[in-house]
Amino acid sequence: MRPFRTAVSLALPLIAATVLTAPAHADVKDGVDAWQRGDYQGAVAQWRPAALAGDADAQFNLGQAYKLGRGVPADLAQAEAWYRRAAKQGHLQAEDNLGLVLFTANRRDEAMPFILRSAERGEPRAQYVLGTAHFNGDLAARDWPRAYALTKRASDAGLSVASARLAQLDSLIPLDQRQRGLAMLPEIEKNEARARLSAVNAAAPPAAKAAPASPIKTASLPASVPGASYTPPPVIATPAPLTPAAQAAALAAAEATAAADAAKAKPGTTYAPPPASGKLPPTPAKTKPPLNTEPIMVRETPTPARPGGGNSPWRAQLGAFGVEANARNLWTSLGKKYPAVAERQPTYFKTGKVTRLQTGGFANKGEANNFCAALTKGGQACLVVDK
Template sequence: MTAAVIAFALPAWAGVQAAPAAGTSVKDGVDAWSAGNYDGAVRIWQPLADRGDPDAQFNLAQAYKLGRGEPLDLSRAEALYGMAAAKGHVQAADAYGLLLFQRGERQRALPYIRNSAARGDPRAQYILGVAHFNGDLVPKDWVRAYALASLARQAGLPQATSALEQMDRSIPLEDRQKSVVLAQQLAAETQANRQQLTASSELGTHAPIAVASNAPPPARPAAAKPEPQTSPAPAPAPVSKPQPAPAAKPATAPRPVTSGPWRVQLGAFGVAGNAEALWGKIKGRPELAGHPRALVPAGKLTKLQATGFASKADADAACARLTAGGFGCLPSRD
């Protein structure tokens, strides 16, 4: 049976994920941004970015990407992400790869996408999983495709659920069972990569990111022709399952650390009840499990934060998943 080709449904850009740097000036910009003073934040970050500060470059790229404090300009955002990524800024590298992929530079984006997926970014896991399913840019590997899409779904990425529904139509039960074991292995590797990032963060350095490769990109096999079907097959949306998927055990995830100096800010509200309402909506997400809520007064605003992250890398990882799920997020330190 010829498998249908899954079209990429790119994850939406959402929220601000600006990470405060060690420098006081950069953090001042983060504070201004979280209070809604986007113009002031940009004025703080611009000279620092011009002098090559990677955190300021990343933050300024976020402003251009979101059109806050500066006119929306994805080309300028991409250039700034690239500058910060070249200095080892992990979040900038993640965003840079996604922007490259979004505008069709898929071969240039692939090394970044692979590295992001290895760090557990659900957007990158989804893109790489669909690529392995189609045999597009990477070798066709249905076991790996299903494992990566499953990890992205566990992180709450809606596109991954739709992709898995279509994969269920084509991937044999035996391969789906193998993917459960592979997903657990990938999750363990992701945790090891995060621990390395944590060590680098604690040393006050950026972890190096291997994005340059002299090897040629993988050969691109011919795309499989869609099989005749009664429901549409373009973007990952068809819902038709000839046989039920096995009850996959979720990949073993580390227990969340509930004590630590890092927090993730989920929003700043003029009405405290709105902060409570957002917490009621978001508190069940796995990346916030075991992390207590904090309502922090800030002038006329109330900041909603989840507390107890052991390191900046842990807070960054939680923010990446929250952002992928459509929630704003801002790492900060006590």
Template sequence: MALAGTLLLMSPAVADVRDGVDAWGRGDYKKAIAEWRPAANAGDADAQFNLAQAYTLGRGVPTDIAVAEGWFRKAALQGHIAAQAKYGLILFDQHKPNDAAPWLEKASLRGEPRAQLVYGTMLFNGDGGAKDWPRAYAFIVRAAAANTPRASEVQAQMDKAIPTDQRQQGLELARRYEAEAQRPELPPEITGKPRSVGMRGTDLPPSDYDPAAPRKPEVMALAPERQPTRAQPPRVRAPAPAPTAQPARSAAPTAQPARARAPAAIATSRGGWKVQLGSFGDPANARKLWGQVGRRFAGADVQYAKSGAMTRVLVGPFASKGAAQAACGSIKPCVPVAP
């Protein structure tokens, strides 16, 4: 019993960091700095990240990007996801792609969407390493699924440049990365690590990265790779649907394909539920997908809904969420959409 009580106690460093966050929320930035600095010097990653944020924003301390970069690096070295992303973005903005790539990769694999946008573009263009179009597409579709600004536009450009088979590989990677990033972390009582009290949301300033800026990688400037000439044209597989607007929470796809099922019966009650089969930068691919799987949804209506630069494939209506899930059958991805 004594041990259980001890596990509930908050360490002094965590308490100081949380007090600093509370002070920051009240606009008392100097108080926040006074709380964070000792904890940051003692090695608390959240305090280090928050102190770096303060120097980035110039609140409670003078704006000093060099000092902020140093604190971001200290937190990043301890595995702080937001710090890894921010440190990588700073290095990229400083025209240091080789130094930025490892940090952006770490943050991307752990689900940080802005890092995914930049790192995916780097992989496409070969900045900081060799080109890897399947991985580039995997990170871009994950960034677009998280509604990261400009990610859908970049995905639409890649849809035109990357061959179908490599996009298919990228989508399979995206599903695997998503499943791995969603693995639950052990509670701090077991790991011995304090609960995260770093600043979140709008307190994290964006990178200066702009995919359209001349000094940054420009996807539109790259032409698709030429396909080898063969006696018979290569068999082209339709690309698998991209992740929906909300990141999927499913596990990685199994090695063996699911057995085909009979066409799902459509509920007679005209409810408002639908299923989304994918989201495409090229509307022709959306219609091609429906041409391939439409027979599985006998009696349902298809809708090609525009969402920014993307075209979503919506099918329905269904009487309930359960009916929508049943209609999906073995088709992946296939996500119920509420009315």
């Protein structure tokens, strides 16, 4: 059986459009506003004092700024340090990114404890890494049913690289073991909800001690209802901060992965099958594309592309899927999010067991590039191809 290399490009946009709803410091919100105006240096200037004062969201955002090189020089060591400080305070997204940064830097043994915890909470990127490790049996025990189940969970969350990997596993893992993996999914989903709830509760500060009884009688007042002031601020804008459902929504919103940078690579490399035999050696960290994680508070507005284009051969590919329904579901969700997508028609190309989602009608390659650039800014993978 041909093993995969346990290496991930990790060009994984975290969440493209999120807003802090209850910052512990006003400076955090001011930094968000500055970032949205494109004033990255101003955003960093607002976040740094709050980060030094211990605000976990400010620490996470400062780590993102160093990771992206916006407002400060790109510095992975600084990004890791700020992620680590936020993670120690229970900032789950910081812990997710810390594990992925360590993995990308080839410090895999150090990364795996973070990857395991993130995967247990349902973080799709971590599930993809862990699933590959279970398939190879190098960084985790060889377990093909669990490898298939974790890759399926990541694919269902919208990671196109996981969907492409799932199609490969369909031909590499025997049917009975794939069926065992699918049978694991309900229990895995339940365990994810429990793990998220446990992590949120562990991050919450302890309840204040009750004051000693006073001999003075007072009026009976209704009990206070615990609110956001007693809960770590959420990492995304949701109707209910840090509930399990909100965490699940945030995780499900993790965008497509390796194809996000595929426009800079040779067409087809994202979905190339594994080698005929033998494990590939680990790729040095400097050759891996960096994590393209946007700060949690950044909202990007995609630029609509124009319909039309006649018989132009240029198309935009939005992903490859082992299950055609996933491709159709992705097109539906993108049509609701991007007007440029809603104006166009999808095309589903079947190649073996892989379905590639594409759209055409571009007047020229430049128009197709603009279309993909707009979607990539929002965190959606997009690759210009010549039909």
